[in-house]
Amino acid sequence: MAVSRERRVPAWAQIADAVRAQISAGELAPEDRLPTEAELMARHDVARSTVRQALTALVNEGLIVPRAPRGYFVRNRKPLFYRPQQEFRAQPAYPEMDRFMADHSAEGREPKQEIEVAIVDPPADVRKRLNLAEGELAAVRRRIRYLDGEPYNTNDSYFPLAVVQGSEIMNPADIARGANEVLRELGYPxxxxxxxxxxxxxDPNEIKRLELGPGTPVACHICTGLCDDGTPIRVVVNILPGDRHVIVYERDGMELRK
Amino acid sequence: MAVSRERRVPAWAQIADAVRAQISAGELAPEDRLPTEAELMARHDVARSTVRQALTALVNEGLIVPRAPRGYFVRNRKPLFYRPQQEFRAQPAYPEMDRFMADHSAEGREPKQEIEVAIVDPPADVRKRLNLAEGELAAVRRRIRYLDGEPYNTNDSYFPLAVVQGSEIMNPADIARGANEVLRELGYPxxxxxxxxxxxxxDPNEIKRLELGPGTPVACHICTGLCDDGTPIRVVVNILPGDRHVIVYERDGMELRK
DNA sequence: TAGTGGTCTAGACCACACT
DNA sequence: GTGTGGTCTAGACCACTAC
Structure with missing residues (x-):
């Protein structure tokens, strides 16, 4: 089972292809252990670093996960629904949603979140969206959300400090009625x-905060909230690991009809 | 400038950190060439494969791009807006172009698309969303969209064959008034x-079709279109390379008010 | 203790773009 | 031709887990 030595395709790519084929054929199921490096060396008659180059490629594709020193394992993706539209309302979805819900339910899992509030000089992209002048400060509520003790996503909400100073938003605890309702009470619906x-x-910081393995891309969801007159009042930066989320939007007739 | 030999942090990670810092500090700007491998070997006093391990990590983070044999270059991200909410709207400006083209030709770039129509046994995820029985066939319009000759995204629209058989949708050409309008005429608004x-x-197929470099994640945007009674009539699978897209949604008062 | 992957070295030959 | 990255070999030592 040696690799082809005509150099049309690198040996490491041939090995990666072979493993990839086994995975997509189901011969290797999620959570299964791969053959060891030594086994792949023997099977394909190549040096160890060639095998490692193949495995590294698969790791960076998000297909397998190294769990040293136990071996490599086929990755298991279990994304949950993330609904930007339901952040601010508890509206029932259309019944068709149920067809997809079963696969992605968080039922029975233990949610938890850590909240931290700080006064900061906001990053440039946030400053721009909040329309703040150079030097103007922002309040940020940083949240890390967990499911069953595993980090799920992060949610950093920025507000102009001048608006939320002294309000409930500065308190690092859950706001039962929602930060949006507080903004309304402050005169900024x-x-x-x-x-x-x-x-x-x-980036390395996100990898650490969310305990991300290699080969895990993220969605960075930036939600800018505006008042009626167009004044930005809130910028939320969500970091959503790709292996843990499906982003879902529903659109109805109103917006589909020109 | 040698790496620290206390093994708290691997040498390759220290080198990657150093380069990453230079990039985020702006010392290395997008399109700049990195030092050669030989230079990094000398600078950090390590073997070549250690340098390569650092560079491979940065490539897989999407920070740099190898352009052999010219060197490594800092990656340049130029994402364009992608607006799902406007994909199906009327096309006032240039009736011969679909919405995508109207949006981007204004920016001075040359849009092009390749259309291909086929009758297929749909993949499992599409079959499920179209609510088709085992063995029922679908028609698919496959499009690859280009900007300035570079692949931009792919767009595969699936329809129940029984519905669109013989209609304009089976014709591999642009549909000026939109596939959605054709569905309405067929009695399935x-x-x-x-x-x-x-x-x-x-996956390897997408990498080839879209000419993706390593370290480029994609968004897979699956849009299921439903009739009033909930019958699914259309499933669109879009593959959007992360370095070429920003997905944008607008939400107004209607849906924000509980 | 044995076996695994993680790290690192010191070589080698190749294809290709530039000059 | 020169220099670059791409590929590959054949070793070595380490830390950790599982037995």
Whole structure:
């Protein structure tokens, strides 16, 4: 079972292809252990680093996970639904949703979150969206959400400090009625939002905060909340690991009809 | 400038950190060339494969791009807006172009698309969303969209074959008034949609079709179109490379008010 | 203690873009 | 031709887990 020595395709790529084929054929199921490096060396008659190059490629594709020194394992993806539209309302979905819900339910899992409030000089992208001048400060509520003790996503909400100073938003505890309701009481009802979703690899800080393995991309969901007159009042930066989320939007007739 | 030999942090990680810091500090700007491998070997006093391990990590983070044999370069991200909410709207400006083209030709870039129509046994995930029985066939319009000759995204629209057989949808050419309008004429007006967005690394097929470099994650945007009675009539699978897209949604007062 | 992957070295030959 | 990254070999030592 040696690799082809005509160099049309690198040996490491041939090995990666073979393993990839086994995975997509179901011969290797999620959570299964791969053959050891030594076994792959023997099977394909190559040096160890060639095998490792193949395995590293598969790791970075998100297909397998190394769990030293136990071996490599086929990755198990279990994404849950993430619904930007339901952050601010508890509206029932259309019944068709149920067809997809079963696969992605968080039922029976233990949610937890850590909240931290700080006054910061906001990062440039947040400053721009909040329309703050240079030097103007922001309040940020940083949350890390967990399911069954595993980090699920992060949620950093930025507000102009001048608006929320002294309000309940500065208190690092859950706000039962929602931060949005507090903003309304403060005279800044949020009536429109702009959602931007960036797809990229995580930075080292995000990897640490969310305990991300290699080969795990993230969605960066930036939600800018606006008042009626267009004043930005809130910027939420969500980091959503790709192996733990499906982002879902529903759109109805109103917006589909020109 | 040698690496620290206390093994708290691997040498390759220290080198990667150093380069990463230079990039985020702006010392290395997008499109700049990195030091050669030989230079990094000398600078950090390590073997070549250690340097390569550091560079491979940065490549897989999407931070740098290898352009052999010219060197490594800092990656340049130029994402364009992708607006699911406007994909199905009327096309006022240029009736011969679909919405995608109208949006981007204004930016001075040359849009192009390749359309291909086929009758297929749909993949399992599409079959499920279209609510088709085992063995029922679907028609698929496969599109690859280009900007300035570079692949931008792919867009595969699936329809129940029984519905669209013999219609304009089976013709591999642009449909000026939109496939949605054709569905309406056929008696299946699409009045709601469900958007799902998955974040993952591309598979080899997608890498080839979209000419993706390593370290480029994709969003898989699956849009299921429904009739008033909930019958699914259309499933669109979009593959959106992360370095070329920002997904944008707007939400207004209607849906924000509980 | 044995076996695993993690790290690192010191070589080698190749294809290709530039000059 | 020169220099670059791409590929590959054949070793070595380490830390950790499972037995």
């Amino acid at each position: 949020q009536t429109r939002t702009l959602d931007e979703i960036y797809i990229r690899m995580p | 699409q009045t709601r949609t469900l958007d799902e967005i998955y974040i993952r690394m591309p």
